[in-house]
Amino acid sequence: MKSILLIGQSNMAGRGFLEDVTPIYNEHIHMLRNGRWQMMAEPINVDRHISGVGPAASFAQAWTEDHPGESVGVIPCAEGGSSIDEWAIDGLLTRHAISEAKFAMETSEIVGILWHQGESDSYGGRYKTYEDKLLLLFKHLRKELNAPDIPIMIGELGQYLGESGFGKSAVEYKQINQVLSRVAHTEKNCYFVTSKGLTSNPDGIHIDAVSQRKFGLRYYEAFSKQTHVLDRLEIEDEWVGNLTKRELTKNEQIFVQSTKFALGQLSFEDFSINISTINENK
Amino acid sequence: MKSILLIGQSNMAGRGFLEDVTPIYNEHIHMLRNGRWQMMAEPINVDRHISGVGPAASFAQAWTEDHPGESVGVIPCAEGGSSIDEWAIDGLLTRHAISEAKFAMETSEIVGILWHQGESDSYGGRYKTYEDKLLLLFKHLRKELNAPDIPIMIGELGQYLGESGFGKSAVEYKQINQVLSRVAHTEKNCYFVTSKGLTSNPDGIHIDAVSQRKFGLRYYEAFSKQTHVLDRLEIEDEWVGNLTKRELTKNEQIFVQSTKFALGQLSFEDFSINISTINENK
Numbered sequence: 417m418k419s420i421l422l423i424g425q426s427n428m429a430g431r432g433f434l435e436d437v438t439p440i441y442n443e444h445i446h447m448l449r450n451g452r453w454q455m456m457a458e459p460i461n462v463d464r465h466i467s468g469v470g471p472a473a474s475f476a477q478a479w480t481e482d483h484p485g486e487s488v489g490v491i492p493c494a495e496g497g498s499s500i501d502e503w504a505i506d507g508l509l510t511r512h513a514i515s516e517a518k519f520a521m522e523t524s525e526i527v528g529i530l531w532h533q534g535e536s537d538s539y540g541g542r543y544k545t546y547e548d549k550l551l552l553l554f555k556h557l558r559k560e561l562n563a564p565d566i567p568i569m570i571g572e573l574g575q576y577l578g579e580s581g582f583g584k585s586a587v588e589y590k591q592i593n594q595v596l597s598r599v600a601h602t603e604k605n606c607y608f609v610t611s612k613g614l615t616s617n618p619d620g621i622h623i624d625a626v627s628q629r630k631f632g633l634r635y636y637e638a639f640s641k642q643t644h645v646l647d648r649l650e651i652e653d654e655w656v657g658n659l660t661k662r663e664l665t666k667n668e669q670i671f672v673q674s675t676k677f678a679l680g681q682l683s684f685e686d687f688s689i690n691i692s693t694i695n696e697n698k
Numbered sequence: 699m700k701s702i703l704l705i706g707q708s709n710m711a712g713r714g715f716l717e718d719v720t721p722i723y724n725e726h727i728h729m730l731r732n733g734r735w736q737m738m739a740e741p742i743n744v745d746r747h748i749s750g751v752g753p754a755a756s757f758a759q760a761w762t763e764d765h766p767g768e769s770v771g772v773i774p775c776a777e778g779g780s781s782i783d784e785w786a787i788d789g790l791l792t793r794h795a796i797s798e799a800k801f802a803m804e805t806s807e808i809v810g811i812l813w814h815q816g817e818s819d820s821y822g823g824r825y826k827t828y829e830d831k832l833l834l835l836f837k838h839l840r841k842e843l844n845a846p847d848i849p850i851m852i853g854e855l856g857q858y859l860g861e862s863g864f865g866k867s868a869v870e871y872k873q874i875n876q877v878l879s880r881v882a883h884t885e886k887n888c889y890f891v892t893s894k895g896l897t898s899n900p901d902g903i904h905i906d907a908v909s910q911r912k913f914g915l916r917y918y919e920a921f922s923k924q925t926h927v928l929d930r931l932e933i934e935d936e937w938v939g940n941l942t943k944r945e946l947t948k949n950e951q952i953f954v955q956s957t958k959f960a961l962g963q964l965s966f967e968d969f970s971i972n973i974s975t976i977n978e979n980k
Contacts, residue, residue: 431960433961433962449744449745449746449777450745450775450776450777450790450791450794450795451790451791451793451794451797452777452790452791452794454745454746457746457747458747459747462731462744463731463732463736464731464736464739464960465739465740465741465957466956466957466960466961468961493732495731495732495734508732508733508734508801508804509732509733509734511733511801512732512733512734512801513732515733515797515801519790519793519794519797522790580966581966617962618959618962618965618966619959619960619966620966674748675747675748677900677901678713678746678748678901679715679748679750680715680899680900683900684862684863684900684901684902
C-alpha cells in the first residue's frame with residue numbers, strides 16, 4: 417500500500433464542519449490508528465476534539481480514482497496552532513511524526529508529504545527566518561524516512577487571512593506565502609498548491625469544508641502531475657458535486673450501517689435487517 | 699505531571715454514547731496528542747471514528763479531586779477489537795503503545811496502567827493460554843517503561859456478555875474473567891476492578907456511557923487505595939450525578955465556548971461577547 421504523511425497546523429489537520437459536506441466512505445482509503453490501518457472516516461487528524469474536514473480525504477479519494485483496486489493510507493500528524501519553531505527537527509512534533517511514519521512504513525510505502533502551516537508565523541517578522549527552518553525540516557524528514565526524492569506538496573495559506581475573526585492576527589500571511597512559494601519553486605520535488613478562491617469558517621482562519629475538498633483535489637493534482645497548481649482547477653466544483661453521486665460498495669454500505677449502529681442511531685434489529693439486505697444484494 | 703496509560707480493546711477506548719452523560723471539562727486533565735498534551739475532551743481514545751465514553755475521563759476526574767491543583771494526563775492506546783495475540787510484545791499495538799508512553803514520559807511520570815481487554819478472546823478456548831500472554835505483556839511493559847512496580851488496574855469484562863447482540867459471541871467471557879481475576883490477585887501491584895451492575899449499549903458488548911463513568915471511578919478506587927474493587931462503590935451513583943453540578947473554572951468556560959465556536963454553533967460575535975463576559979467575571 418502507498419501512504420501519505422500529513423503535517424503542519426490546523427488547516428492540514430482539518431477544521432471544516434463535517435456536516436457541510438458529503439462524507440467520503442471508501443474502502444480503499446485507510447488512516448493510521450495505533451500504528452495500524454483503519455478504514456478512513458473523518459475527522460482523520462484528531463489533534464483536537466474539534467477536528468473536522470481537512471484536505472486529506474479528497475486527496476485520497478482522487479488518488480483511488482486514479483488507481484482502481486489499489487489502496488492508500490494517510491498518516492495524520494498535523495498539530496493545531498503549531499509554529500515552524502515547534503517543527504524544529506529535534507522537537508516533539510517532528511520526532512512524533514517520524515515515529516508515526518515509521519510505524520506506517522512497516523506496512524506501506526510513503527510516497528508523498530502534504531504540508532500546510534504558517535498562520536502561526538504570520539506576524540512579528542517571523543517570515544524572515546521561515547525559509548531556512550522549513551528547508552531544514554524537509555531535509556531532515558527526507559533523510560529520516562529514507563526517501564530523498566519524496567515529493568512534498570506545499571499549500572498556500574488562505575488568501576482570506578488578515579481580515580476577520582482569528583484571521584486578523586495573521587497580518588504577515590502574504591510574506592509567508594511568498595516564502596512557501598519560493599521554497600516550492602526552488603527545492604527539488606516540492607510543489608506549490610494555491611489557495612485561490614478558498615473560503616473560511618466564520619473564524620476567518622480555518623478553511624471551510626467545501627474548500628478543503630477542493631484544496632485536497634489541488635494537492636492531488638500537484639502530486640500526481642508533479643506540478644505547481646497555481647490556479648483553481650476547472651473540474652473542482654463538478655468533482656466535489658459528484659461525491660454525492662458515488663455509489664458505495666457493499667463493504668462501504670456495511671461500514672455506514674455499522675457507524676450508525678455504533679453511534680446509537682439504529683436499533684440492533686434494524687441494523688441486522690439492513691446488513692442482511694446489503695448482503696443479499698449483489 | 700502524572701500520567702496514566704490506557705490499553706486494551708474497545709471498552710477501554712470507550713464506546714459509550716457521548717450524549718448520554720455530562721461532559722467532563724477539567725483544565726487539570728490532559729490527553730496525549732501528537733506526543734504532547736492537550737486539555738482533555740471526550741472521545742479521548744480515537745482508535746475509531748465512533749469512539750465515545752470510556753473509563754479514563756471519570757478516572758482522571760476522580761484523580762484531580764484527590765489532588766487539588768495538580769494535573770494528570772491520559773495516554774490513549776487502546777485498540778477496538780484487538781485480541782491478546784495482537785498485544786504480543788513484538789506486535790504493532792504494544793510497540794506503538796510503548797512509543798506513545800515514552801513520548802509522554804518526556805513530560806510526565808507514568809504512575810499507572812489501565813487494562814481492559816478480553817472480549818475478543820472469549821471463545822474457542824482461548825482463555826487457556828490467556829494468562830501467560832497477559833503476564834508476559836505486563837512484564838514487558840514494566841521493563842520497557844522502566845517502571846517495575848507500576849500498578850496495573852485490570853477491569854472485568856461486562857457481566858452482561860454472552861446474551862444479546864454482538865455480545866453473544868463472547869461465550870467464554872466468564873473463563874476470561876476468572877483469568878483476569880487470578881492475574882490481578884497473584885501478580886504484584888495488580889488490582890481487579892469489578893464490572894458488577896454495569897450495563898451495555900444496545901449492541902450487548904460495549905459498556906454504556908453512564909456505566910463507564912462508574913467503571914472509571916472504580917478503576918480510580920483500585921488505583922488510589924491499591925486494592926481490589928470487588929463490588930460497586932456506594933458513592934458511585936451520587937458521584938456521577940454530581941458531575942452535572944460541578945462549577946467550571948474560567949479556563950474551562952472559555953474551552954466550552956471555544957468548542958462551540960469551532961464547531962460552528964456560535965457566531966463570532968456571540969463567541970466574542972461570551973468570552974468577554976467570562977473574562978469580566980471574577
